[in-house]
Amino acid sequence: MSDTVLSVRDLRVVFETRRGTLTAIDGVSFDIARGEILGVVGESGAGKSVTGSAVIGLIDPPGRIAGGEIRLRGERIDNLTPEKMRRVRGRRIGMIFQDPLTSLDPLYRVGEQIVETIRTHTDLSAKAARARAIDLLTEVGIPAPERRIDGYPHEFSGGMRQRVVIALALAAEPELIIADEPTTALDVSVQAQVITLLKRLCRERGTAVMLVTHDMGVIAEAADRVAVMYSGRVAEIGPVESVVRAPHHPYARGLMGAIPTLSDTAERLTQIPGAMPRLTAIPPGCAFNPRCPNVFGRCRAERPEPLPVDRTRVACHLYDERGEAA
Amino acid sequence: MSAGAYVEVEDLRRVFDVSKPWLNRVIERAPRQTLKAVDGVGFTIRRGETFALVGESGSGKSTVARMVVGLLPPSAGEVRIADISMTDPRQAAARRRLRARIQMIFQDPYASMNPRWRVGAIIAEPIRAFNLIQGEAAIRERVGELLRLVGLHPDDARKYPHEFSGGQRQRVAIARALASQAEFLVGDEPTSALDVSVQAQILNLMRDLQDRLGLTYLFISHNLAVVRHMATRIGVMYLGRLVEVGDKATIFGRPRHPYTRMLLDAVPDLAHIGRARTPVSGEIPNPIDPPSGCTFNPRCPHANNRCRAEVPKLIDGVACHAVEEGRLGA
16 A cells, blocks of 8 residues: 555564563554554553554664564665664654643743754744744644743743644654553543644644554544554454444454443443553463463464454454354 | 432632733733633532542542642632631631541542651551550551551551552542541542552542441542443533533433533444444533633534623523524433
8 A cells, every 4th residue: 555654564562571571562463544643552551552653763772673574655764874864753753642741941942943953854044944943833723822932841831842842753754653641641622622723633634643652542532543442462453443333353342331421321440350460471362362361272372363344353263264163 | 408418519610810920021011811720510419429520630629629629729719618608717616626627538548648748657646646556556546447447457557659550559549538537538549550459449439438437429530431430420621611510320321411422422332342333523622711601612512692702691501592492402
């Protein structure tokens, strides 16, 4: 597909520790097309943030990419030198993190930070870069940008700061944006504003977005496709309507039932017993097997590969016609 | 006093002094600054029900919770629990007896436990402090019973808090709260730090315990979906004031206050796949310098001059001039 912006194949990320090698990401594959928002959900420890960090080449030692490929518009970026990767980051891949205050330097005016980013990645003059920074601030909905551009980060409210960070991520017109929990630190009314903004910018500019979050509600509203991660693996990936309304993987089903919604009438929430295994103790076979209500012999021995089921891909032996219990 | 009310909160106020230090004030000729965290909040909780306070950050919901349990003295107003005043000095003895029956569950269970104590000692602490059971063997048995009640194993008493996952720790916190034969639990965002599948376990547990032990809950949360799942009645707070109070069906089915409507519309929900919307603009104003009149007026689509001048009173469960005057269609 020529429209594919990001293609991740069989990604493996490991952390070398004194107690041995921990596999944080194990065989993760997905694509993101132009103008598409891929939501990556999972509970803490599922490996969703590590996946995002791997794509932008920000995995710090002792962690490293131990296998697989990451391609940006067909070009491999997982084996670039740090210097080359630095040029890809910011220029071709923008980043938005959870806490906007840590992404902004408190000692520099907001405008200086945006101008610096623009001038690092393009050959605009200082004056043109400033005009462009004002345009960006206007675009992300900051009122009176001509005046606000000279403010310091602490003079902005939480929601406005996250808008500045989005402007910063867009500064070099990247093809891909990695947004890691961009709305988690914000209040709901502001969260709604930021989601709407992200969706609009992605549509208008055709930017591909990888939206990493634990909030299924945010995913349901913003994403086109969803990948549900569990223990460093993709349990199910597919269009948002299918995964949210009719999930196939037992974990995805449990997860959707566990979330209280504004419309459900259920007296009890679906309960998945136990918790996600630690990286030191991932069970053999399917990582979900000790918690799975549909577990059978094969699940404990053999790891399921993602296979197409309806419109999604599901890594579960239940959907494999060769499986005994399918 | 209304019949059946277990907790009565009347015109509760809390002012924090956020002035600069004395020397700065003198040099800069700066006046004292105060922040009205809670500004005239009143509600009642009936025995056995769950009353939830929702609001965004800075709305004062946690401050109300802390005043209700007595962790923070109110600047004005009164809290009465089981007909005992929490402020009247003449009822000090009765209040001491009542204290054991009021317990709080915090957002981060790890921060509320001594990491050097075994879980058994943590749960036994209220039993010893209130002298509820005599004899080590009897205490040990009671601790085991409590652990079983919250879905843990009696042998877990020998472990330390760090050996548990977040959800299990919250279970320990609930066991400790129940150790003193509590009948009123105040949960301040008890599941906000937990993953959704674990949150479901804790919410289910809290409801089961309520059914079995007839507990009364004051539940504080910013998550409307969680509140909808847990609460019998709900109070919506904005900048230190209650803007709307009502039972669950009313708040979620026929919300009247513009802020409640906005909040409900803003929540990202599983049912709204790919929803396009026009979110309400603006953020919560600085509570040190709140807008005059109704504090929601700068963000409200129905605000008029009266809203900017006059603080609306809570009438029939809503504090809104537009609703009172019938300017707002149902």
